[in-house]
Amino acid sequence: MRQIGLAIFLLAGICAAQDNSGFLPATTNVPGAEYPRVDGNSRVQIRIKAPDATKVKVNFWSGPKVDMEKQPDGFWLVTTPPMAPGLHYYTVIIDGAEVSDPSSYSFYGGSKDASAVEVPEPGATYYSAQDVPHGQVREVWYHSDVTGTYRHAMVYTPPGYDTQTRTRYPVLYLQHGAGEDETGWIRQGHANFILDNLIAGGSCKPMLVVMANGYAKRAGQSATAPVQQMAAMQQMAAVFGDDLTQALIPYIDSNFRTMADRDHRAMAGLSMGGMQTFTITFNHLDLFSYIGGFSGASVPAAPGQDKVDFKTAYNGAMADPAAFAKRVHVLFVGIGTDEPARMHENIEKLHKSLLDAEIEHVYYESPGTAHEWQTWRRDLKEFAPRLFKTTSGGKLTQAAPSAN
């Protein structure tokens, strides 16, 4: 009897282990919500209450699109295959209605407040709140004569900013992607915690990070829906560029203790924000000396062209590689290995063109991540420690290795 009892106990243990499977509520859930859940193999469980629905699907924007199964209790459930680490936007489609999951916090992406689930990356602590000094995240409202409106921006101030009142700081202008807004780098990207941790680790200079809204309409322009077309995007980059250079930078330099010169001003952005970064910085190299494109850049090469012609592209700024290396201290181009082919090809073309022309730059490939926030968090972790460690006229010094 004892052996049978032991066998039953063992079987029960195995069954219990299979049921429990290490699934824990995601950190992106609203307080008290059990689902979504994530397990040790990076599988995600979504559970939706839709008792009278006939069809419910979950749509991961860079992941699986899967039918959910109705359970006896009226809830719908799905378990995904293992997913890449990081924050994954998703929506739920209930009888044709694409909506957010009530159990998830909202994140502004895809031009709406969407759901997202955080799949932890084993061993990665650099983008979460650690036991180190924390900076502040400020919301500011600045007036722009370019748009004729007040505009909202976020400003990260590093630890010690309020007490070290004689210290002035360099500034990184950091932009979101299409369908996102000025909250993206904080809410999705955790840029504030990334900077807190890099600064605490000693690999990164204390700096301000300014995050603006890249959607801008010139005063007097008629109101239109957010832009999708490339040509219209480039036109909007020009408007935003004027807002940034004529309104926001003067506001920041007047209201924060900045080092207001090009050696201490950087710009980077993800996707559309990277395209805007290249467009704006190469038109204003008097203002910026650090440039970063995270899964985005403007690559001025015609579809048939294999390479970029640096004699003419980017206002000819890179026609003379030696002069460029003195003028722009870091040119950073990043891409995830699992991004859509079209995006990967574009960035690879730029990288290969820069290599062939012997133009100094940093090329970073994020392994195993897609056109998603984990790629961009890693980009920031690679980019920020390289900032503000060189001066105009000097050689590009070896940047300190970024903290892991």
Place this chain on the structure above:
Amino acid sequence: MRQIGLAIFLLAGICAAQDNSGFLPATTNVPGAEYPRVDGNSRVQIRIKAPDATKVKVNFWSGPKVDMEKQPDGFWLVTTPPMAPGLHYYTVIIDGAEVSDPSSYSFYGGSKDASAVEVPEPGATYYSAQDVPHGQVREVWYHSDVTGTYRHAMVYTPPGYDTQTRTRYPVLYLQHGAGEDETGWIRQGHANFILDNLIAGGSCKPMLVVMANGYAKRAGQSATAPVQQMAAMQQMAAVFGDDLTQALIPYIDSNFRTMADRDHRAMAGLSMGGMQTFTITFNHLDLFSYIGGFSGASVPAAPGQDKVDFKTAYNGAMADPAAFAKRVHVLFVGIGTDEPARMHENIEKLHKSLLDAEIEHVYYESPGTAHEWQTWRRDLKEFAPRLFKTTSGGKLTQAAPSAN
């Protein structure tokens, strides 16, 4: 022919006016969303894409719960009767699934990121961004030995805070309601714009406003879902009270240029936040001298009791009305005329008891508003100008009338 043409033109104009009806996209819509729409009579139109659904309802939490009608294009539409002015939380129920409207920004309320539509109040400019100097809204992370965690709070700093570096400021601690969080007073309440406008109008002293998360678990306590029961709420108020007094106030006083004494420290809150305010301040009158309950207070009277017994209630603080008037400079109790009867009765009981006992207080009834944000925006507008204009030992001076 000309007269017929004129008649047709006039008829067309009337029909066009009826179709157009002055419906405009709400300010709470995500960029580019046409719906929800609001007209000049405060009617709200909601439109949801749910082509395969059989039943779609819209649920206004303090308003109508109405079936939507399916249109030929697969969209569902509803037009409400005229609604009270202000921000109205709502959800959409699609075949039994209660979800947010993808066209609306999200606001954390009801323990989830919910939708809300802003119905303008004609002539009211006090809670929107005007052409006046703007303060900043800061996010801070402070460590709490009470909860054993880092906690997130919002801090409004008034215009001039960063430049007038010799000036110190009084502080208002301002709390959210049940199912909300530390973002509520900014995202829903627009407390920052209310203060910007009151300060610009000269009726209000520049002050810091600190908004914390009233949900707190003592370090070592087991994790539980957000609290609903009154007794459990009171227990949590004690934990939050310890976090506020032992962790947050010292953090604020160390990191901001505050006037760190009871004459320059106020606390107020809405609903559960008002109950927490009364519980915490009356247990810490050494720390606070201004108390505000917005649609919420703790009213220590047994159900059968008609009146509060001030000899014992509130630690006997109000047993001697004259002494109390010197000690607490403003006791403010507010309620909306259209709130649920139970809530109204509770606050009226407190007010009548205070009157009978000749205890000085401010009683404010917001006309025509319910247990909703318009009531609390108005409460803040009435309360803030009364703050920090008296000193300990002096008489309660006539507060300047609040700006309209």
